[in-house]
Amino acid sequence: MTASIDKKASISLKQLSKVYLTESIETHALQAIDLDIYQGEFVSISGPSGCGKSTLLSILGLLDSPSDGRYFIEGEAVEDLDLDQRAEYRNLKIGFVFQSFNLIDELSVFENVALPLRYREPAVQETDIDKAVKKALTQVEMAHRAEHRPNQLSGGQQQRIAIARALVGAPTILLVDEPTGNLDSHNGDAVMTLLRTLNRQGTTICMVTHDPRYANFASKQYNLLDGKIVTVPALSEAI
Numbered sequence: 001m002t003a004s005i006d007k008k009a010s011i012s013l014k015q016l017s018k019v020y021l022t023e024s025i026e027t028h029a030l031q032a033i034d035l036d037i038y039q040g041e042f043v044s045i046s047g048p049s050g051c052g053k054s055t056l057l058s059i060l061g062l063l064d065s066p067s068d069g070r071y072f073i074e075g076e077a078v079e080d081l082d083l084d085q086r087a088e089y090r091n092l093k094i095g096f097v098f099q100s101f102n103l104i105d106e107l108s109v110f111e112n113v114a115l116p117l118r119y120r121e122p123a124v125q126e127t128d129i130d131k132a133v134k135k136a137l138t139q140v141e142m143a144h145r146a147e148h149r150p151n152q153l154s155g156g157q158q159q160r161i162a163i164a165r166a167l168v169g170a171p172t173i174l175l176v177d178e179p180t181g182n183l184d185s186h187n188g189d190a191v192m193t194l195l196r197t198l199n200r201q202g203t204t205i206c207m208v209t210h211d212p213r214y215a216n217f218a219s220k221q222y223n224l225l226d227g228k229i230v231t232v233p234a235l236s237e238a239i
């Protein structure tokens with residue numbers, strides 16, 4: 001049987017499952033997940049510790065493979081790609097923002113943001129890299145810090161640089177993992193406001209968070225409970 005694919009979905013999961021096998025223990029981390037994320041959406045996925053959020057994000061980011069089910073990016077099946085193909089797909093289609101920023105202190109802000117483009121084949125021309133990096137830094141309002149090193153910046157500024165690095169390759173989707181986890185509430189609010197602005201400018205976002213306050217920034221909210229996904233009704237529907 002061929003799974004029905006919605007061509008318009010940027011990301012589509014069909015009956016996707018992940019089982020971890022360790023010695024005699026079988027953990028069903030994700031159970032028959034069906035999820036469509038459309039271009040221009042801002043989706044949040046929340047849930048308690050151990051519900052499968054990191055597992056889901058790793059699979060969406062092509063860092064791990066499902067045990068069963070299908071995963072389509074822009075209508076193309078990606079669950080069976082080999083390691084090299086996955087790396088290439090990840091570079092072209094996925095922007096990743098981590099809780100811990102993961103910037104390289106030995107490189108300038110400019111070079112950190114340029115990094116994903118330097119791994120592309122065929123090589124991206126230097127003038128195009130320059131243009132794309134400046135555009136991404138402008139989007140996160142950090143163009144004035146291009147020559148700084150990450151460790152010369154505040155946590156909130158570092159997260160902005162990490163977002164610019166995720167945006168620079170014009171990905172299909174931005175996958176965001178607890179973006180405010182290492183920030184105080186002022187910087188956390190500013191980063192969330194930036195993500196909302198980027199979404200309103202057209203960036204598709206899927207964010208994992210355990211903070212319900214920040215889940216409200218998303219236009220569509222899901223809860224993950226024991227590896228199963230449930231839609232959170234919009235406020236107007238809940239009343």
Ligand SMILES: Nc1ncnc2c1ncn2[C@@H]1O[C@H](COP(=O)(O)OP(=O)(O)OP(=O)(O)O)[C@@H](O)[C@H]1O
Nearest residue numbers: 020021022027029048049050051052053054055056
């Ligand atoms: N590599 C692994 N091997 C075995 N079991 C794993 C592995 N990674 C995760 N699990 C199990 O899968 C389930 C889901 O874990 P996951 O890390 O995805 O949850 P989470 O929602 O991200 O949790 P947290 O919010 O605490 O980070 C848990 O029961 C966990 O123990």
